[in-house]
Amino acid sequence: MQRRLFVRRLLSVMAISFGSLAVKLRAAAERAGIAEKRFGMGIQVDKCIGCGRCVEACKEENAVPLDPFYFRTWVERYIIRADGEVAVTNIDERITAARDAALEREVMRSFFVPKLCNQCDHPPCVQVCPVGATFSTPEGVVLVDDQRCIGCRYCIQACPYGARYLHPVKKTADKCTFCYHRTSKGMLPACVEVCPTQARIFGDLATTASPLTRFRRMNKLSVLKPHLNTEPKVLYSNLDGEVR
Amino acid sequence: MNQHLYEALKQVQGFIYPNEIEVHWGILVVLYPYLTGLVAGAFILASLVKVFNVREVYSVYRLSLLTALAFLLVAPLPLLLHLGHPERSFEIFLTPNLTSAMAMFGFVYAWYLMVVLLLEVWFTYRRDLIVWARDKTSPLRWVHRALALFSDDISPEALSFDQKAVKAITIIGVPSAFLLHGYVGFIFGSIKANPWWSSVLIPIVFLFSAMVSGIALVLLLYMVIMPRKGQKIEMACLDKIASYLFYAVIIDFSLECLDFIHRLYESEESIKILSELVMNKLFISLGVMQILLGMLVPLAIMVSIKLFRFEEELRRLLYFLSALLIQLGIFATRWNVVVGGQMFSKSFRGLTVYKMELTGLEGLLMTLALLILPFIVLAVLIRLLPPWDKVAPEAIAD
Numbered sequence: 001m002q003r004r005l006f007v008r009r010l011l012s013v014m015a016i017s018f019g020s021l022a023v024k025l026r027a028a029a030e031r032a033g034i035a036e037k038r039f040g041m042g043i044q045v046d047k048c049i050g051c052g053r054c055v056e057a058c059k060e061e062n063a064v065p066l067d068p069f070y071f072r073t074w075v076e077r078y079i080i081r082a083d084g085e086v087a088v089t090n091i092d093e094r095i096t097a098a099r100d101a102a103l104e105r106e107v108m109r110s111f112f113v114p115k116l117c118n119q120c121d122h123p124p125c126v127q128v129c130p131v132g133a134t135f136s137t138p139e140g141v142v143l144v145d146d147q148r149c150i151g152c153r154y155c156i157q158a159c160p161y162g163a164r165y166l167h168p169v170k171k172t173a174d175k176c177t178f179c180y181h182r183t184s185k186g187m188l189p190a191c192v193e194v195c196p197t198q199a200r201i202f203g204d205l206a207t208t209a210s211p212l213t214r215f216r217r218m219n220k221l222s223v224l225k226p227h228l229n230t231e232p233k234v235l236y237s238n239l240d241g242e243v244r
Numbered sequence: 245m246n247q248h249l250y251e252a253l254k255q256v257q258g259f260i261y262p263n264e265i266e267v268h269w270g271i272l273v274v275l276y277p278y279l280t281g282l283v284a285g286a287f288i289l290a291s292l293v294k295v296f297n298v299r300e301v302y303s304v305y306r307l308s309l310l311t312a313l314a315f316l317l318v319a320p321l322p323l324l325l326h327l328g329h330p331e332r333s334f335e336i337f338l339t340p341n342l343t344s345a346m347a348m349f350g351f352v353y354a355w356y357l358m359v360v361l362l363l364e365v366w367f368t369y370r371r372d373l374i375v376w377a378r379d380k381t382s383p384l385r386w387v388h389r390a391l392a393l394f395s396d397d398i399s400p401e402a403l404s405f406d407q408k409a410v411k412a413i414t415i416i417g418v419p420s421a422f423l424l425h426g427y428v429g430f431i432f433g434s435i436k437a438n439p440w441w442s443s444v445l446i447p448i449v450f451l452f453s454a455m456v457s458g459i460a461l462v463l464l465l466y467m468v469i470m471p472r473k474g475q476k477i478e479m480a481c482l483d484k485i486a487s488y489l490f491y492a493v494i495i496d497f498s499l500e501c502l503d504f505i506h507r508l509y510e511s512e513e514s515i516k517i518l519s520e521l522v523m524n525k526l527f528i529s530l531g532v533m534q535i536l537l538g539m540l541v542p543l544a545i546m547v548s549i550k551l552f553r554f555e556e557e558l559r560r561l562l563y564f565l566s567a568l569l570i571q572l573g574i575f576a577t578r579w580n581v582v583v584g585g586q587m588f589s590k591s592f593r594g595l596t597v598y599k600m601e602l603t604g605l606e607g608l609l610m611t612l613a614l615l616i617l618p619f620i621v622l623a624v625l626i627r628l629l630p631p632w633d634k635v636a637p638e639a640i641a642d
Binding site: 154 | 261328340434
């Protein structure tokens with residue numbers, strides 16, 4: 001009788017400890033799985049037609065204020081004239097005077113460049129945030145905790161790409177999240193989803209087989225302002241040297 | 245509510261990133277380095293008395309300390325008012341991000357206020373506070389007793405301990421004053437995204453311009469307060485302060501020239517837009533106010549005073565005028581750094597505008613109020629802790 005009780009207790013203790021061990025191992029494995037992912041974006045400059053659907057989709061998806069001073073992503077139009085002068089406009093600005101004036105003279109080449117937060121691996125904004133409200137997720141996405149941000153705007157000053165703005169209602173810093181609410185569930189960012197020419201390619205930089213990997217294999221790539229050592233995860237193909 | 249941004253949008257020259265239309269650090273952030281500069285400068289002047297034993301400036305020792313304290317108490321206010329969420333500002337103390345230059349603000353400030361300034365003021369005034377508190381006719385005797393923290397020992401041993409404490413705090417204080425303002429410079433100098441700010445020289449330029457502005461302020465205060473108190477302005481003291489001011493201005497000017505020449509000679513990617521910035525947006529505030537009126541004219545005045553020994557009356561007038569111009573110049577310096585650094589696009593392809601509001605939290609009226617407030621605080625401090633009345637010379641002499 002006593003021996004049977006002992007064996008039963010022993011078994012139940014073992015079952016509980018193995019069970020909890022399994023749960024812990026699984027959680028660790030899940031964490032490791034997340035950490036293995038590294039989100040990035042490829043941008044094929046030659047494919048962008050400047051339709052601005054990405055900008056609209058982003059504003060809609062992320063409730064970005066509609067005024068033309070708040071953008072998580074925007075598209076720049078470059079017109080390089082025969083005399084070497086460069087005219088740049090933000091296609092969403094709805095101020096076409098500069099663009100039209102540029103078109104009056106002989107144009108050498110012209111192209112569109114979609115811009116967004118570069119989700120740097122070495123982000124100056126995260127470095128300077130005094131309270132740690134801006135941080136990198138395990139996937140390397142830079143986010144802002146709007147419950148913690150004090151609105152000092154140091155991160156806006158520190159971003160070399162002009163990717164941040166102060167949200168006029170929340171009074172906290174705001175920026176592209178790579179649509180983290182979508183991408184962390186396996187969906188695509190809004191801008192990628194609506195792009196009619198697939199100029200934007202979203203994916204995991206750590207996998208070996210994906211459209212993003214293929215893009216990285218097939219193209220000569222560059223990043224914006226590489227001399228600042230921010231290590232962007234937004235990669236451009238066929239980027240013109242005039243783009244800053 | 246964004247009307248001013250739509251207005252600004254029309255005045256943009258060239259191309260700027262779309263998020264750059266809003267100038268994020270406005271006049272209040274200009275005020276912050278200006279005020280802390282005055283603190284550091286006034287404190288360094290006070291320290292000259294204690295560390296280098298410069299007898300001529302004894303009569304402004306306590307005034308300098310009180311000036312530093314008054315301005316330090318007001319210095320964080322413009323920052324606080326400029327925050328999007330001032331109610332969360334304490335997070336800087338509770339959960340500081342250790343890689344952030346700005347997160348150190350709380351600690352540098354607390355160190356300077358609590359450990360350096362308050363302690364030095366307390367040890368300097370302890371004996372006098374006890375003496376004042378014993379004066380039965382004084383209406384402030386209870387305040388003075390409380391300010392002395394109810395200490396009652398003015399034995400020679402206790403007084404000699406006070407002296408030693410003041411000396412020790414001053415020795416810690418000088419590097420602390422350097423730290424305070426050098427650190428403010430580092431907040432700007434460490435932003436690699438901004439070529440106008442990103443320079444190792446910025447903290448040092450800030451430091452010397454701080455000394456210039458602080459010394460000039462104490463000079464002005466001394467010249468204004470003494471006649472009102474019916475006391476004589478000591479020319480020896482004035483000449484000495486002015487000569488410190490002269491050397492500080494020379495160092496500051498040389499550093500700024502070095503910075504300018506270095507930028508021009510290296511002629512990096514940003515040079516075109518920065519020259520446009522200087523010639524276009526900052527011509528008045530940099531060319532006229534900072535360099536011509538704030539530096540060259542006062543320098544010329546002070547050189548001519550050194551060369552030709554003018555009579556006292558004229559000297560006083562010229563000192564006053566140069567100190568006033570220097571204040572204008574240093575304020576313009578802060579403006580040119582803070583606002584100037586945001587007038588050009590980080591795409592280096594265009595310039596934006598800054599429209600200061602009149603009212604509102606970040607408006608001109610608030611700025612004027614914050615500029616006047618430290619003088620009110622100083623007036624209260626002078627009333628509570630008179631720097632000159634009833635001070636036995638041995639209390640300040642070693």
